[in-house]
Amino acid sequence: MSAPTFRAIGVVHTPFTNRADTPLQPAFAHDVTGEVRFDPRYRDALDGVTGFTHLWLVTWLARFDEQAPEPELQQVPLLLRDDPKVLGIFATRGPRRPNPIGLSLVRVLSVEETTIRFAGVDLIDGTVVLDVKPYVTMFDQPVGDIQCGWFDDRLGTDNARLGSETGQGAHPCA
């Protein structure tokens, strides 16, 4: 069965030109700005985006002109470099995945013509964008208790935000 191929809808431009200097997640670079420049043919698809403060960027974290190799199925996450632990890739957010798809929550600064400027950059300059989706609280925020596995130990209180429907307190992984 031949699988479908992606369309590159745009490209991300950021200050980061090599992987080593690029933040692991937007949460580690709230104030760094970048932009998505869309293929002009998608201009009309941006109508209405200005009403949202936050967007998901769905990106391709590998070369776009060749098939990515199958990654190691178990890896040491970069966040655990100093206390190495091997984990299955589906328990990590690392970029070397069977489909190297990135998911970045960014804050919108402006939407003009075919460019979205945003803050919170974890992407290397030139990253291909596959999709942009509006952040919708009801869809994207868990209800009830939240546990975030090894991230809870590693990120500690930085990972403690309100995640319950009632907002009575920090979630249990704080």
Place this chain on the structure above:
Amino acid sequence: MSAPTFRAIGVVHTPFTNRADTPLQPAFAHDVTGEVRFDPRYRDALDGVTGFTHLWLVTWLARFDEQAPEPELQQVPLLLRDDPKVLGIFATRGPRRPNPIGLSLVRVLSVEETTIRFAGVDLIDGTVVLDVKPYVTMFDQPVGDIQCGWFDDRLGTDNARLGSETGQGAHPCA
């Protein structure tokens, strides 16, 4: 430039066999259960997933054996059927996108061998899974004010959850 193709890492099994009966988002079907059955070759990649209460399912919302057609760039979201408004697709969560990639936040019920059972199903039976990522509060919850465009009007108080870092109150789109 030849774009990369996907790998199907697994398939979703749900009670929904046709699009019309399938919920628009997991948030509309918190108690409906489904499962992802992974290709057995990815078994080791699931190590560590048990520690997470919530996962993102990244899926392909179209046929996997052919290239999806270019969609209309402006559409009436299903949520606005009763009061139609045409919006750019990047301001919607609809499935007909240049790359029909789905993003579903689900609650984990169990992880066994190569099957993850979950609650919160918005996917039709047989949907191909491209990636699974752990939900991580620090990465996936916006800091500061949140506005969700037309969803705020449509979903009203259902969309009011705590989204600020301090958790002092419901976000402005409530």
